[in-house]
Amino acid sequence: MAFTRGTARRYNRTRSALRDVLLDVYSTVLALGCVAAIAVSFVLALRDQIAGRGVVERSLVDGRWQVLPAEVLWVLLTYAGLASLAVLARRLGPVTASPAEAVWWLPLPLDRRPLVLPAFLRRTLAAGLAAAVAYLPFSVLTALDRQAAGHLLAAATFGAMAVIAVAGAAALQLTLQRQEPRRRALLLAGLLPGAVLPFLVQAVWPLPAALAAAAWMLACVAARAGSVPGADLMRGGAVSGHVHASVFFLEANELHRALAVEPGASRQRRWGAGLHARPVRGAFHALVRADVVAFFRLRPPLAGPLLSLATCVGVVLIHPALPALLQIAVMVIAGCATAAGTGRVIRRTALIPELDALVPLAPWLVRLSRLVMPALALAFWMGGLTGILAALGAAGPLLVALGVAAGAGMAAGTLRAAARPATDWSRPPVETPFGPVPRDQLSTLLRGTDLTVLVMVPVMLALFLDAASPMLVLAQLALSAGAIAFQARFAK
Amino acid sequence: MAGVGAVLEARELLVGYGDTPVCGEVTVAVEPGEVLAVVGVNGAGKSTVVRTLAGRQLPLAGDALVHGLPVMPDAVLFRRQVAAVFDEDVFFPSLTVREHLLLVARGHSVASPDKAVAAELKFFGLLGRADAVPDSLSSGQRRRLLLAAGFIRPSSLLILDEPEQRLDPVMRDALGRRIRGHAGAGAAVVLVTHDPRLLVQTATQCLVVGDFVELVDPMQGASAIAGS
Numbered sequence: 001m002a003f004t005r006g007t008a009r010r011y012n013r014t015r016s017a018l019r020d021v022l023l024d025v026y027s028t029v030l031a032l033g034c035v036a037a038i039a040v041s042f043v044l045a046l047r048d049q050i051a052g053r054g055v056v057e058r059s060l061v062d063g064r065w066q067v068l069p070a071e072v073l074w075v076l077l078t079y080a081g082l083a084s085l086a087v088l089a090r091r092l093g094p095v096t097a098s099p100a101e102a103v104w105w106l107p108l109p110l111d112r113r114p115l116v117l118p119a120f121l122r123r124t125l126a127a128g129l130a131a132a133v134a135y136l137p138f139s140v141l142t143a144l145d146r147q148a149a150g151h152l153l154a155a156a157t158f159g160a161m162a163v164i165a166v167a168g169a170a171a172l173q174l175t176l177q178r179q180e181p182r183r184r185a186l187l188l189a190g191l192l193p194g195a196v197l198p199f200l201v202q203a204v205w206p207l208p209a210a211l212a213a214a215a216w217m218l219a220c221v222a223a224r225a226g227s228v229p230g231a232d233l234m235r236g237g238a239v240s241g242h243v244h245a246s247v248f249f250l251e252a253n254e255l256h257r258a259l260a261v262e263p264g265a266s267r268q269r270r271w272g273a274g275l276h277a278r279p280v281r282g283a284f285h286a287l288v289r290a291d292v293v294a295f296f297r298l299r300p301p302l303a304g305p306l307l308s309l310a311t312c313v314g315v316v317l318i319h320p321a322l323p324a325l326l327q328i329a330v331m332v333i334a335g336c337a338t339a340a341g342t343g344r345v346i347r348r349t350a351l352i353p354e355l356d357a358l359v360p361l362a363p364w365l366v367r368l369s370r371l372v373m374p375a376l377a378l379a380f381w382m383g384g385l386t387g388i389l390a391a392l393g394a395a396g397p398l399l400v401a402l403g404v405a406a407g408a409g410m411a412a413g414t415l416r417a418a419a420r421p422a423t424d425w426s427r428p429p430v431e432t433p434f435g436p437v438p439r440d441q442l443s444t445l446l447r448g449t450d451l452t453v454l455v456m457v458p459v460m461l462a463l464f465l466d467a468a469s470p471m472l473v474l475a476q477l478a479l480s481a482g483a484i485a486f487q488a489r490f491a492k
Numbered sequence: 493m494a495g496v497g498a499v500l501e502a503r504e505l506l507v508g509y510g511d512t513p514v515c516g517e518v519t520v521a522v523e524p525g526e527v528l529a530v531v532g533v534n535g536a537g538k539s540t541v542v543r544t545l546a547g548r549q550l551p552l553a554g555d556a557l558v559h560g561l562p563v564m565p566d567a568v569l570f571r572r573q574v575a576a577v578f579d580e581d582v583f584f585p586s587l588t589v590r591e592h593l594l595l596v597a598r599g600h601s602v603a604s605p606d607k608a609v610a611a612e613l614k615f616f617g618l619l620g621r622a623d624a625v626p627d628s629l630s631s632g633q634r635r636r637l638l639l640a641a642g643f644i645r646p647s648s649l650l651i652l653d654e655p656e657q658r659l660d661p662v663m664r665d666a667l668g669r670r671i672r673g674h675a676g677a678g679a680a681v682v683l684v685t686h687d688p689r690l691l692v693q694t695a696t697q698c699l700v701v702g703d704f705v706e707l708v709d710p711m712q713g714a715s716a717i718a719g720s
Contacts, residue, residue: 004584004595011586011625099582104592104641108599109572230566231548 004105043137049323051144060327060463061316061392068317071199074142076314078135078158079195080307082165083188085131087303089169090184091259092243093236095120095221095228102234113226116233120225124166124218132159135198146201153207154198160210161194167217173228173236174221180263235263250445252340253347253418260298260344271296283361287369291345295373298344305341305381308334313388328460331385332453338381339410339452342374343418350419367415368488375411375484382407386459398468402459402476409455409480412487417448419491455483497560498523499649499680500545505554507537507544513552514540516705520697522680524648527671529691530684531713532701538684539578539653541701545682546576546651558649572600575647577638577655583626589613589637590622593644600645612640615670617663632658643670649680656687668693688714 095116097106105115135158139151146154168187175183194213197206242258245251272293280286315322315330349355349370356366386403390396423444429436458476462468498521505518515537522528532538544551547565556563564570583592593612597605613619616636626634635658642650652671656664664687671694675681685691691698691714698713700706708716 003591003598004587007591008584008586099580100584103580103582104584104595105599107571107576108596109568110599111568227566 070318086165089166096236097233128159128163131162150201160214163214170221343414346418375408379407395468405476406459412483413452420447501557506552527681529695529698576651577642
C-alpha cells in the first residue's frame with residue numbers, strides 16, 4: 001500500500017508543473033475568500049435584521065397560543081444536523097475502498113487496517129472541521145447575545161460532535177446487518193444530548209467533554225477499521241466516488257442518484273406487484289400505473305419531508321418570532337428540497353430515454369405520467385403544511401386549497417430539475433471570482449428550482465399578506481396548471 | 493487451510509438476487525488438479541454462481557466450502573488461497589502495468605517478485621507496454637493485465653469469469669495452456685466460458701447452468717455451448 005501511494009505521488013508530481021500548482025492554489029484561495037466574504041456579509045446582515053426585526057415586525061402566525069422557545073428549536077435543528085450527518089456518513093461508508101483499491105488491494109492477504117484507516121481519519125477530521133465552520137453562521141444567527149469566543153467554542157463543540165457522528169456511522173459498519181437498525185437507533189439517540197452541548201458555552205466542560213468523547217469513539221473505530229466487511233468497503237467506495245464526482249461537476253441529479261443507494265438494501269421491494277399486473281385501459285393508464293409502482297418501489301425518503309415540515313412549523317412557532325420574510329424563505333427552501341426528493345423515478349428514467357420511446361405514446365403524455373406521483377406527494381405535503389399553518393391562524397382556511405394546488409404545480413419544477421440536460425462542457429468557461437465556470441452551469445443548476453419557486457409565489461403571498469383570497473386561489477390554480485402543461489408539453 | 497480432499501465444494505447451493513434464485517441448485521466438488529467449466533446461455537446464472545463461490549455475494553441457501561471451510565472473503569487465509577478474475581476493468585490511474593503486477597506479487601509475498609512480473613509480462617505479451625498506465629492500453633491488453641494479476645500470485649483455487657473475452661485466438665490458446673499448467677501444479681480452477689475450444693482444451697468436468705444444473709463431461713458441455 002505504501003508502494004502504491006508512493007508511486008502515485010511520484011507519478012502525480014511528474015505530471016504537475018509548479019506553475020499549474022501555484023495557479024490552482026491562487027484560484028482556490030481567491031474563490032474561498034470570495035465565498036467567505038459573501039457568506040460573512042450575508043450572515044451579518046441577516047443577524048442585524050433578526051436583531052432589529054427590521055423589515056417586518058410580525059410573524060406569519062400572530063396571536064398564537066402555541067409557543068416554541070427559540071432555544072428549543074435551535075437545539076432540535078442542531079440535533080437534526082448531527083443525525084443527518086450520521087445518516088449521510090453511513091451512506092458514504094464512511095470506511096471505504098475506492099473501486100481500484102477494491103480490485104487491487106482487498107484481495108491481498110494483508111491486514112486491511114492500514115489500507116482504509118488513513119483515508120477514514122482524514123475524511124472524519126475534515127467532516128468535523130467543515131461542520132464546525134458551517135455551524136459558525138448558525139451560532140451567529142441564533143445566539144445574538146453570545147460573544148465571538150462563545151461562537152467559536154460552540155462551533156468547535158459541534159465539530160467534535162460531528163466527529164462522533166461520523167465515527168458512530170463507522171461503528172455501524174462493524175455490526176451485523178440484522179443488528180444495524182437497533183444500533184443506528186442507539187447512535188441517533190446518543191447524539192441527542194450531544195446537540196445540547198454547543199449551547200452550554202458558559203460552562204467550561206462541554207468542549208473538552210465532546211473532544212474526549214470524539215477521541216474515544218475514533219480510537220475504538222480505528223482499532224477495528226480493518227474488520228469492516230469488504231462488500232461494505234466497496235459499496236461505500238462506489239457511493240463516495242459517485243458523490244465526489246457529482247459534487248465536482250455540480251451535478252445535482254447525479255448527487256441524488258448516488259445518495260439513493262442505501263447500505264444493506266439488498267432485498268428488492270416487491271410493492272405493488274399485484275397492482276402492476278392488473279388489466280389496464282390503454283397505454284397511458286399502463287404507464288401511470290408503472291410509474292406509481294416504481295415511485296413506491298424506489299423507497300421515497302420520508303425523513304427529509306418530515307424534517308422539512310417540522311422545520312417550517314417550528315420557525316413560525318418560535319418565540320421570539322423571526323421576521324415573516326425569513327420564515328417564508330425557510331418554507332421556500334424546504335419546499336424546493338422536498339420537491340427534489342420526489343423526482344427519483346424521473347431521474348432514473350431520464351438515464352434511459354429509449355425506455356420511454358418503447359411506449360406508443362406522445363412524449364408529452366409520458367412526461368405527464370411522470371408528474372402524477374410527484375404532484376400527489378407534493379400536494380399532500382403542501383396540504384399538510386398549509387393545513388397546520390391555517391390551524392395556527394395563518395391566512396384562513398382557503399390557504400389549504402392554495403397549498404394543495406401549489407404542491408401539484410411544484411411537481412412541474414421537479415420534472416424540470418430531474419430531467420435537466422447535462423452541462424455542455426465543450427463551451428468555453430466564463431471567468432468569475434470563483435474561478436472559471438462552465439457557461440451554462442448556473443442556469444443548469446437552477447433549472448427546476450426556478451419553476452418550483454415561481455409556483456410557490458401565490459401561496460407564499462397569501463401567507464405574507466395573511467389573507468388567502470379566492471382570487472389568489474384562482475391565480476394559484478392557473479399558475480400550477482400552466483406550469484404542469486408547459487413542462488409536460490414543451491419541455492425537452 | 494490447504495489439505496486433502498476437495499478444494500471447492502458446493503452443496504445444494506442456491507444463488508440469486510433478493511429472494512429470487514437465478515438457476516437451479518448447485519452441487520459440485522472440485523479436487524486439486526481439476527478444472528471445472530461452467531457454461532450456460534446468457535442470463536443462466538453462471539457468473540452469479542461463481543461470484544457466490546468467490547464470496548462476492550451471499551448464497552440464498554446451501555453451502556459453499558473452500559478447503560472444507562465456509563467461504564469467507566474477508567478472511568486473510570481465504571484471500572491467500574483463492575484468486576478470482578472477473579471483468580473488473582478498474583485500475584490505479586497512476587500505476588503502470590508493471591507496478592500493478594508488482595503490487596500483487598509483493599502483496600502475496602511472491603519470491604523474486606521482479607522476475608515473476610517479467611515472466612508474466614512476457615507470457616501475456618505486455619512487455620512492450622510494461623511502463624504504460626492502464627488507461628493507455630487497449631481493452632484486450634487490460635484484460636491480459638487482469639489475467640496476469642490472477643496468475644502471478646499463488647492460489648489453490650483460481651476462479652475465472654469468461655477470461656477469453658476480448659482476447660485474440662492466439663492468446664486464448666496460450667491461456668488454455670496456462671490454465672492447464674496451473675491445474676497441473678495442483679490448483680483447482682473454476683472457469684466460466686462461452687468458448688467451446690477453451691473448454692475442451694482445459695476442463696476436466698463441466699457444469700451446465702440453467703433452471704436445472706447438471707454435471708456433464710467437457711465434450712457435452714462444449715456441445716451445450718455450441719447449441720447442438
